[in-house]
Amino acid sequence: MIRLLLVDDQAIVRxxxxxxxxxxxxxxxxxxxxxxRAAVRQAAELAPDVVLMDIRMxxxxxxxxxEAIMRTQSPPRVCVLTTYNVDEYVFDALAAGASGFLLKTDxxxxxxxxxxxxxxxxxALGAEAxxxxxxxxxxxxxxxxxxxxxxxxxxxxxxxxxxxxxxxLTNAEIAERLYVGEGTVKTHVARILYKLGLRDRLQVxxxxxxxxxxx
Numbered sequence: 001m002i003r004l005l006l007v008d009d010q011a012i013v014r015x016x017x018x019x020x021x022x023x024x025x026x027x028x029x030x031x032x033x034x035x036x037r038a039a040v041r042q043a044a045e046l047a048p049d050v051v052l053m054d055i056r057m058x059x060x061x062x063x064x065x066x067e068a069i070m071r072t073q074s075p076p077r078v079c080v081l082t083t084y085n086v087d088e089y090v091f092d093a094l095a096a097g098a099s100g101f102l103l104k105t106d107x108x109x110x111x112x113x114x115x116x117x118x119x120x121x122x123x124a125l126g127a128e129a130x131x132x133x134x135x136x137x138x139x140x141x142x143x144x145x146x147x148x149x150x151x152x153x154x155x156x157x158x159x160x161x162x163x164x165x166x167x168x169l170t171n172a173e174i175a176e177r178l179y180v181g182e183g184t185v186k187t188h189v190a191r192i193l194y195k196l197g198l199r200d201r202l203q204v205x206x207x208x209x210x211x212x213x214x215x
Contacts, residue, residue: 002119003030005048005076007039007065009057013104017052017081020108027115036060040068048076049119053098055082055089063092070097077118081111090125100124117170123201124170150211153195161188165201166208 004021006014006029014032021027031046033039035057043051051069055062066078079100080093090101100118102111102125117124151159164174171189175182189201198204207213 002027002050002116003046003048004028004115005031005033005039005042005046005051007033007036007051007057007062008054008081009034010054013054017111020111021115024112027112036062036065036068039065040072043069043076044072047074050115051076051078052115053078053080055080055093063089063096066093066096066098077121079114079118079124113170113172116172120171122170125168125202150207150213151196154192158188158192158195161185162192162204162208163213165189165192165204166213168205 004027006017008014008017011034014034018029018032022029030048031042033042037060039051039053040060051066053062053066057065060068062080062082066080069075069078075097077099078097079102080089080098081102081104082089083104093101100114100123102114106114114124151162154162160178161174164177169177171182171185174185178185192204193199196204196207198207
């Protein structure tokens with residue numbers, strides 16, 4: 001069971017999220033907070049697996065709250081969920097220690113899949129946040145012109161998985177797309193990272209765009 005803490009200053013948003021998430025058999029909302037300091041306190045008291053964190057709140061905003069939560073012993077994973085412009089917040093949220101970034105306009109299916117992915121240790125972003133990060137990191141980059149295949153070490157299946165990771169899909173979404181088990185996808189991702197010398201899924205995205213591998 002994935003234990004969740006919902007943090008948003010609007011009660012109607014928290015109610016909507018609770019309704020959306022608790023119909024899933026593996027998700028349980030164990031607490032709610034309407035402002036940042038309460039979120040930090042409840043994160044310590046309730047020990048959730050994932051905190052769904054709003055950005056703009058009274059007393060302490062979502063960025064400061066995330067930073068405070070990350071300083072605690074055995075902190076939960078944090079997924080930022082906001083209505084506001086991605087360009088303004090995504091970098092600060094990730095720097096604060098967030099593992100996921102979603103817009104409240106993302107589909108319910110995307111929100112649920114991202115919560116699960118973040119709980120399992122993945123780094124998960126919505127499509128708009130991914131595009132924003134790519135634009136920042138690969139600005140001015142040029143594809144390699146030495147004639148070598150950037151994906152040369154990868155098997156055909158690993159290339160397929162690489163392309164899906166680079167498009168922002170979670171392991172569960174990739175498993176569904178390829179009709180394989182999620183454990184198989186995790187193995188492929190680990191091998192891709194090792195063979196290409198990449199640290200995480202974000203670097204896969206940047207590598208793909210920097211080498212013009214997505215069309």
